[in-house]
Amino acid sequence: MPGMGRRQVGGSSGGESARLFAIAEARLPGAGLGGYALAKDLRFVFARGEGAKFWDADGREYIDYAAGAGALILGHCHPAVVAAAQKQIARGLHFFGALNDIALALAGRLARDIPCAEKIAFATTGSEATAYCMRLARAFTGREKVMKFEGAYHGNHDYALVSAFPPSPGGYPQGAADTGGQPAAVRDAMLIAPYNDLPAAEKIAEDNAENLAAIIVEPVQRIIRGGDDFLFGLRKLCDRLGAVLIFDEVVTGFRIAYGGAQAALGITPDLASFGKVVGGGGPLAIVAGKAEIINLADPARRGKENYAYFNGTLHGNPVAAAATLATLDELQKPGFYESLNAAAGSFCREAEKIFARHNVPAIAANEGSLWQFLLMPKPPRSFADIAASDMPAARRLDSEMLRRGNYILPGVRRFVSAVHGEAELQKTLRDLDEICRAGI
Ligand SMILES: Cc1ncc(COP(=O)(O)O)c(C=O)c1O
Structure with missing residues (x-):
């Protein structure tokens, strides 16, 4: 395939990327975004994308498995x-969070198609959506603590950055700060439990029952599948303790299945955050959930103790809403998820055959199109399992894949999109074979 031969990527060899990085070094922390x-x-430096590929500022071609952090389920620049x-x-770029016809059409569609969505509230990013979920849960219950799981990423706000990437597993329920500048009170408001360990979660929740506002969980945490018993158990635990169950579906929403992982699992959370695919690659995210909780964001309640403030310049952005509606039309075409998930599954099984052939002790983990x-x-099954794996070797492998033009971020979960065809997937497998033959 033209332009897809073996060649090295990288900005240190001169050229336009190197020139742009010299500017970035002076202007941006870490010369990045x-x-x-x-x-x-x-x-x-990225220049432009199309379908499954993008090109850098020096015209080099990459197969994009980062896919806009999963947002681009239809690839770059899908015509619709x-x-x-x-x-x-x-018709108008943005109306400062004011009700517009396109956002309303999207809300109607999402409220119809997401199982937990009696009501929808708009946000701009996935981080905002999870922060709003936590605020709503606190306002609704009058309690303060939120349980999250070790190794779960819920965004860039202070509450989310407790034990998302702790230096080592353990120490539950005390969390570790993932960032400087985080108030100790915020860290203390979070309870950390190990993923997929229902008895541990139950014990921590029961010990804190009087002050537990919510449990927030990713149905698939990074690349770790949440066991059905675990997720059903959390539903029952929240019901028993009067806490709010929040599914963070920023990644899994409309990626694992139409309507979200909750539709596939048959578990209905009280609240759920959606972004990425819901957003169509643009600045839009939502909170979906029970009307009695989401109604706490009604501005008519302002001044009341349990009013939950929701507001943002770009909330309900009509351009992103239009992109999302067009994306949902594609996702609803018959067989969309079946063929996407089948392509990702057979790609991962082929990769595992390559690992076996070269005696590389590795797996290609996948949950649908996440891999x-x-x-x-x-x-x-948990963050501790990942921490015990050979992460430096995985990063070396990922870096070699990247060097050959397969865009994956070393150590980070990635995606097959609907536009990854046989040519792209086979080229990636050939590169994997070459790397394994040479030794990792
Ligand atoms: C599960 C999950 N929640 C929340 C977020 C935050 O979303 P955003 O980056 O749009 O703020 C992410 C981002 O990767 C995520 O993976």
Whole structure:
């Protein structure tokens, strides 16, 4: 396939990316936009994307498995999504969180299609959505503590950054700060439990029953499948203790299944956060859930003790709402998830055959179209399992994949999108074979 041969990526060899990084070094912390700065020999500057691929500022081609952190389930610049967004841009870019026809159409669609969604409240990012969920749960119950699971990422706010990436597992229910600048009171408001360990979660919840506002959980935590018994058990635990069950579906929502993991599992949380695919690649996220909880955000309640403040300049952004509506139309086409998940599954099983052929002790873990190479013998059940795996070797493998033009962030879970065809997936498998043959 033209342009998809073996070649090295990276910004240190001169060229336009190197020139742009010299500017970025002076202007941006870590010369990047966020927490995932690549090593200097691997980094590059994005220029444009199309379908399953993108090109860097030096014209080099990559297969994109990061997929906008999962938002781009239809790949870059899907024609229907571009057309819908362009049409809306010409009608108005944004109306400062005021009710607009497109956001309302999206709310109607999501309220119909998400099992827990009696009502919808708009936000701009997944982080905002999880922060709002926690605030709503606290306002609703009059309690303060929120249980989250070790290794779960719920966004960039202080409550979320407790034991998302702790230095080592354990020490429950005390959490570790993932960031400087976090007030101790925020850390103390969180209770940390090990994922997929229902008895441990029950014990911590019961010990704190009087002050437990909510349990927030990812139905698939990073690449770890939440066991049915575990997730059903959390539902029952919250019911028993009068706490709010929050599903963080920012990643799993409309990725694992139409309507979210909750639709596939048959478990209905009280609240759920959605972003990424819900947002269509644009600045939009939502909280969905029980009307009696979401109604606490009604501004008519302002001044009342349990009013939960919701407001943002870009909330209900009509361009992102139009992109999302166009995306949902595609996702509802017959067989969409079956073929996406089948493609991801057979790609991962082929990868595992390659590992076996070369005696590399690795798995290609996948939950539907979420996947990751892990240097461990069987699928993980907790953060502790991942921490015990050979993470440096997994990062070396990921870095080599990236060097050959397969865009994955070392150590981070990744995605197959609907636009990854046989040509892309087979090229990635050939690269994996070459890397394993050479030794990791
Ligand atoms: C499960 C989960 N929740 C929340 C977030 C935060 O979303 P955002 O980056 O849009 O703020 C993320 C982001 O990756 C996520 O994976």
